[in-house]
Amino acid sequence: MGVTVAVHSSKGGTGKTCISLNLAALLASDGNNVCLLDMDLKAPSLCTFFNLCPKWWLNEYLDGKCNIDSVLHEVSSQLGTNGKFAIGFSNPDINAIRTISNMERKWQAKALKFLLDAKKSLFQSGIDVLILDTGPGLEFESVNAIAISDIVLSVMIPGNISYRSTEQLVKGVYKKLEKKYYLVENMSHNPSVYLSGKKDVYGMPILVSIPCMCDVPLKNGLCRNATFAFILT
Numbered sequence: 001m002g003v004t005v006a007v008h009s010s011k012g013g014t015g016k017t018c019i020s021l022n023l024a025a026l027l028a029s030d031g032n033n034v035c036l037l038d039m040d041l042k043a044p045s046l047c048t049f050f051n052l053c054p055k056w057w058l059n060e061y062l063d064g065k066c067n068i069d070s071v072l073h074e075v076s077s078q079l080g081t082n083g084k085f086a087i088g089f090s091n092p093d094i095n096a097i098r099t100i101s102n103m104e105r106k107w108q109a110k111a112l113k114f115l116l117d118a119k120k121s122l123f124q125s126g127i128d129v130l131i132l133d134t135g136p137g138l139e140f141e142s143v144n145a146i147a148i149s150d151i152v153l154s155v156m157i158p159g160n161i162s163y164r165s166t167e168q169l170v171k172g173v174y175k176k177l178e179k180k181y182y183l184v185e186n187m188s189h190n191p192s193v194y195l196s197g198k199k200d201v202y203g204m205p206i207l208v209s210i211p212c213m214c215d216v217p218l219k220n221g222l223c224r225n226a227t228f229a230f231i232l233t
Contacts, residue, residue: 004130006039006149012136014155015186017045018191019210020133028081032128035072035171037088037118037204039145040135041100044090049163050075059100061118062111062141100141108140112147119148138173146173152181153207158188164199170204182207223226 007020017040024036032083038046044221047054079085080093091097103111119125121128132149145154152174156162166183174181183201188209195203 002127002128002130003121003151004061004132004149004150005153006132006134006142006146007153008134008142008169008171009136009155009157010145010162012043014136014157014162015038015210016136016155017133019153019155019184019186020051020131021046022073024085024087024129024131025079025081027129028076028079028083028085031082033084033126034129034131035086035088035122035127036131036133038090039132039141041090041141042097042135042139043094046087046133047089050078050087052089055090057096058088059096062086062114063107063113064110068121079168086127105140108144111141112144115144115149136183138169146179148153149179152179153184154181154204155184155186158209160183163204167204181205185209195226226232 005023007016007023009016012121017038020036024034036046038044039058040046041059041062050073053072054071054073056066058071060066061071062067068088072086073089074084074086075081076085077084119130132145134145136142150217154169154174156166170181181204183204183206185206185208189212
């Protein structure tokens with residue numbers, strides 16, 4: 001059985017989708033078979049990274065209109081990865097987003113079953129790592145993604161407000177669902193604090209501090225191996 005990772009956050013704008021995509025690409029580059037699903041159904045952006053026009057969207061799979069294989073797009077050759085890299089996109093059209101927003105709890109319960117079925121099918125087909133790029137906060141589809149995951153990576157921009165809102169997620173969701181969870185500090189202006197011994201904040205374990213974009217060229221791959229090694233252990 002493979003590993004399922006939900007990439008979550010307490011609020012939008014933390015760089016969650018970029019981290020999901022890069023983590024998936026790095027794992028696939030190292031020879032792992034990876035599937036990335038865009039579970040941010042109300043604000044999907046993963047499709048903007050690729051020049052693709054899917055016939056079937058993840059929305060339609062969760063609505064029971066197609067199978068999971070119909071949704072997936074193989075991008076291994078496009079990105080030159082050693083392992084398989086498949087992506088399932090959510091529909092960014094405003095009408096599709098409005099439809100999802102109006103769905104009731106009964107639909108969400110059915111969508112959870114379809115998500116579980118997809119997970120089982122993907123692992124049976126040889127996928128090693130399933131990454132779920134969730135929406136922020138407590139949307140039903142995000143909680144569903146967390147519920148079926150083995151590990152939650154909670155992405156946040158360092159700061160007391162972000163720490164406190166993330167702490168609420170830890171107490172109210174991650175711990176109640178008995179999930180392994182780790183913080184990913186993104187766009188940090190002082191990532192060296194992690195390397196010098198900062199292992200947690202408010203009792204929440206920090207997996208890695210990713211430097212602010214302007215600092216990346218100076219740090220020469222600070223966060224790559226730390227995240228890599230964790231997911232595969």
